[in-house]
Amino acid sequence: xxLKSGLALLLLLVFSAxxxxxxxxxxxxxxxxxxxLEVQGQEEALRARVQDLNEAxxxxxxxxxxxxxxxxxPEELRESRRRQLTSERDGVQAQLNTLDSxxxxxxxxxxxxxxxxxxxxxxxxQMLSASSPRRYQLLMLGGGGLAALALGGGALFYRRKIKR
Numbered sequence: 001x002x003l004k005s006g007l008a009l010l011l012l013l014v015f016s017a018x019x020x021x022x023x024x025x026x027x028x029x030x031x032x033x034x035x036x037l038e039v040q041g042q043e044e045a046l047r048a049r050v051q052d053l054n055e056a057x058x059x060x061x062x063x064x065x066x067x068x069x070x071x072x073x074p075e076e077l078r079e080s081r082r083r084q085l086t087s088e089r090d091g092v093q094a095q096l097n098t099l100d101s102x103x104x105x106x107x108x109x110x111x112x113x114x115x116x117x118x119x120x121x122x123x124x125x126q127m128l129s130a131s132s133p134r135r136y137q138l139l140m141l142g143g144g145g146l147a148a149l150a151l152g153g154g155a156l157f158y159r160r161k162i163k164r
Contacts, residue, residue: 025117032110039103046096053089057082 055061062081069077 025113025120029110029113029117032106032113036103036106036110039099039106043096043099043103046092046099049092050089050096053085053092057085057089 056065059078062078062085066074066077066081
C-alpha cells in the first residue's frame with residue numbers, strides 16, 4: 001500500500017512540475033527578449049560613439065579641436081589627440097565586439113527557449129487541460145487525489161477479502 005501511495009504521489013508531482021515548466025519556459029522567453037532589447041540599445045549607443053570618434057579622428061576636426069590651444073609643437077599635440085581618440089575608439093570597438101558575441105548567445109538562447117515553450121505548449125495533456133496552468137495543476141491534484149483514494153480503497157477492500 002505504501003508503494004501505491006508513493007507511486008500516486010510521484011505521478012502527482014510529475015504532472016504539477018510539467019505545468020510549472022510550461023509557465024517558466026514562457027517566462028524565460030520574456031526575460032530573454034527583454035535582455036535582448038537592452039543589449040540592442042547598448043549596441044546602438046556604442047555604434048553611435050564609434051561613429052562620433054571616427055568623425056573626430058579626421059585631421060580637420062583634430063585641428064579644429066586644438067585651434068584655441070597655443071603650442072610651440074602643434075604636431076605633437078595633434079598626434080597626441082589622434083592617439084587618444086584612436087585608443088578610445090579601439091576600446092569602444094572591443095566593447096562592441098564583446099556585446100555582439102553576447103547578443104548572439106542571447107539570440108541562440110531565445111530561439112531554444114521559444115522552441116521549448118512551443119513544444120511544451122503543443123503537448124496533448126496541455127491541450128486537454130483547463131485554460132490556465134494554475135487550473136491545470138488543480139485539475140491534476142484533484143485527479144491524483146481521487147486516484148490515490150481509489151487505490152487505497154481498493155487495497156483496503158482486497159485486504160479485508162483475503163482475511164475472510
